[in-house]
Amino acid sequence: MIKPTMLSWLYLIGAAACQTAWMYSLKYISLDGLKTLRWTTFYRLDGGLPALLPWLAYVVFGIVNTVLLASAMRTIPTTTAFAVWMASTLVFLKAADVLWLKMNWSWTEFFFIVLITIGIVGLKLAGPTE
Secondary structure: OOOOOHHHHHHHHHHHHHHHHHHHHHHHOOHHHHHOOOHHHHOOOOOOOOOOHHHHHHHHHHHHHHHHHHHHOOOOOHHHHHHHHHHHHHHHHHHHHHHOOOOOOOHHHHHHHHHHHHHHHHHHHHOOOO
């Protein structure tokens, strides 16, 4: 197996960030807006999101996520890559909820996010060195 490089780990973190953006695009997709698609719904003056923007984000972030994850998995073992990718995505989602959507969180949630982060670092440090 090829030795994992720092670039592979950056690909993995980038894939987790894209997965987070992809999941938020799902939150804002409107099927009703797509059914009544008109030029005016693409460019709204009422300050809302254009109907196609979440769909475009869904496609772009989904593709970039897949490419980055596949690139990282060329040198990082599959189980380690998947665990770090999923755990990083969970941490990014919680951070986005708190910072962007202004949701509350408890000390218990913070404790478990720290445990997930320790697991991510541990998997990176305990990974193959050859």
